[in-house]
Amino acid sequence: GAGVSQTPSNKVTEKGKYVELRCDPISGHTALYWYRQSLGQGPEFLIYFQGTGAADDSGLPNDRFFAVRPEGSVSTLKIQRTERGDSAVYLCASSPNPAGDIEQFFGPGTRLTVL
């Protein structure tokens, strides 16, 4: 079946601009996660959705970052007033059940470059 998909695969923007990154989870997965992976680091948690609601947004670095999942499937990560330090690969993952014995399935990521 289809895996997690993310668009765009690459995004180059200028400092100060607004960007949106999209994630399509595996059909039927209720849990959706966003992570950020900087060069030389492992993925770092940003936000987790259970259904339509953000169950845990403790990983968002500041209020320039926001994410939505209005219908409980597709999610959009929004970054306002981008900074060079936001450059990273943004990963999305989904899972059928956040607390059960199930792993998270990752998408290919969106590489964001802020010039």
Place this chain on the structure above:
Amino acid sequence: AQSVSQHNHHVILSEAASLELGCNYSYGGTVNLFWYVQYPGQHLQLLLKYFSGDPLVKGIKGFEAEFIKSKFSFNLRKPSVQWSDTAEYFCAVKKYGGSQGNLIFGKGTKLSVKP
């Protein structure tokens, strides 16, 4: 705060050599443990996971890992590596149960296998 430590940043081996990648975590409660692999140009894929039961778990492609609770460790092993094992390996931890479920990753270990 919870953390995951991977001891080696870059490991270089010749084909047929044995592999052991170290992973230690800092969390006193019950955890789920994972090893993910990222092959060049591909997205993160699950290699193996531990939830409960036998602390020696077997994954895909001949990999195995041993959970040693007293040492807070979950080391990855393979008796004989192949060139196709060249990839970056990430250890990850998730607190068992609860409503969160986000993964905490180590910084990764890059494995280069020389043919």
